Amino acid sequence: MLSANQLHTLAEQNKGVLQTAQALKLGVAKKSFYDFIKTNEFEQVAHGIYLAPEAWADSLYFLHLRSTQAVFSHETALYFHDLADREPLQYTVTVKTGYNPSKLTADGIKVYSIKSELHAMGLTQMETNFGHMVPCYDMERTICDVLRSRNGMEIQTIQNALRAYVKHKDKNLRQLTHYAKALRVEKILQPYLEVLL
Template identity: 30%
Template sequence: MNILKEYIQENLIITNKEAEDLGYSRHNLSELTKSGQLERLRPGLYQLKGKVIDDFVLISSNSNRITFSHQTALYLHDLSDRTPNVFHISVPQGYNASHIKKRYEDLQVHYVKKVLYDIGMTEIKSPQGNFIPVYDMDRTICDIIIDSEKIDKQIFTEAIKIYFKSPNKNLRRLIKYSRLFKIEDEIRKYMEVLS
């Protein structure tokens, strides 16, 4: 059981599949839960008893087709200091997200064309230190410009200003993305004013 416990201490959570890959059965996980060493977060997902639950991990562990985006990505990239009260995720068009929506009321699902879904996908550490899928900051800027009508003006303006001052911005990548999303003219306007 030491390998299993070490894995969970390092990764904070474990799925049935990950336990099986390490040579442990669902029964082993069940026994550890009964003995009070593990806590079942939902079917097939466990963490060490008494640990702080990382909502980002819980949401993204539902599927490998979930990526944090929009206002949530702004927050994760320090482009906004406002903690989002709603988790924004993007999924490919045609993906059935109803099982996730049932589990989390505070979730905004954005459906993305399949050909555009993987653009700018990366990983970042959640506030609790776990790696989670998120769009990079350049893709996030494209997303909020596309959805600017639906975003609080103050959050939008602040994010754009912070992005253009950031040493981590990649203007070449931003232009490349803007062409794919057909918003190059808008992006260039912001670049002229803020760069």
């Protein structure tokens, strides 16, 4: 059966994850898709997202699939870039202003919003522990975001992140200054850099 083969291939390519929308786009009939899910004992992990029984549950990747415009930022991005000493207690994402974050916040995700023209600045891809690629801000954008949101974060987290960034071999101070100007945190960043550099 063609659709079953297609779905097996699709699940393999996506490390055991199948999405209803993706399968329908390939031309698989809805009934065939749900029959395949049931027969192969896939588990529903979110609306329209199913996981093979032998696959690892990757909550960061599932979050990305549920909300494709959400970009991992702040504490979660610090963790991705090894600028934090521990995994964050809750995931943090940034969305465009006007996006309704109620479903994300109901699931315990901390959501920041920013003007749409600044949303893609510093956007990169990072690999989760389970090998999926997800959108995340680069180190420089993350440092600026942390400074912008400093009132809602632990001072220790900010200081540790800045110390780790300054020691990082891949740091780009020119890019950091450019982002700091665009995000209006230049005056806050300057004293930190003077002390640390």
